[in-house]
Amino acid sequence: MAIFVDHNTRVLVQGLTGEQGRFHAARMKEYGTHVVAGVTPGKGGRQVDGTPVFDSVEDAISATDANVSLIFVPAPFASDAILEAAAAGIPLIICVTEGVPVHDMARIFTHLDSVRMHSTLIGPNCPGIISPGKSNVGIIPGSVAGPGRVGLVSRSGTLTYQIMDELTSMGIGQSTTVGIGGDPIVGTGFIDCLDRFEDDPETDIVVLIGEIGGEDEERAARFIADEMTKPVVAYIAGFTAPPGKRMGHAGAIVSGSRGTAAAKMQALEEAGVRVGRNPSEVAGLVAALSAN
Secondary structure, three states: OOOOOOOOOEEEEEOOOOHHHHHHHHHHHHHOOEEEEEEOOOOOOOEEOOEEEEOOHHHHHHHHOOOEEEEOOOHHHHHHHHHHHHHOOOOEEEEOOOOOOHHHHHHHHHHHHHOOOOOEEEOOOOOEEEEOOOEEEEOOOHHHOOEEEEEEEEOOOHHHHHHHHHHHHOOOOEEEEEEOOOOOOOOOOHHHHHHHHHHOOOOOEEEEEEEOOOOHHHHHHHHHHHHOOOOEEEEEEOOOOOOOOOOOOOOOOOEOOEOOHHHHHHHHHHOOOEEEOOHHHHHHHHHHHHHO
């Protein structure tokens, strides 16, 4: 098994006809992911590298049975793309687009909750999801991944790649890696991913990669303490970040004593999580657990 994506994943790419959509769709297909459709309004009937393009998500689903939408639509139109995919009944929506206005995301979050649509949103501003050897949906480089029994959930992209690469080089593969995105409002957070990893029989250890800003890691720590039986290893980026200054992601800002790396590390350690001070130490902690 895996969480979110596997051999049965059938991807439609909203924005396939754009430069980024076309490039990453080709990478995903090369990895073995089933990319079955593209959606660009007004360009239905075309093909991009052999993949048919449709005018709407509804048309694409009807023709191809797609069950995941990957969004590369520019930021001003990304919220409409998310809502279209949800209205069409896509179970999983992954929005890679960065720069989506917070106001737009607040509207989407409220709408999806109020109408109780059965769609899971990952992102925006995220690298996507990879279940190594099964499916790669997004921009995560498949070369750093290997199949195994360690699940990763992360607010960061490049830190995730580094830790995956270090694990893979040590012979430690991954069940699924989920990049949830680092914006202030994202569709799916740490807790939902941790819960899924807890229930996944092919995941033995979970790695949580967080960063300064917000309280998501502290809430995750409480969930781990109360609900998880599997060991969790964590890394928090931003120990040297100056207070009050945004660092990288829009959500990575410390306000007073809230959201600091030290506070997050303390909360996680009190929940029994092993916290590494750098990516190499994280890989070492996972290796030690794997050997037990």
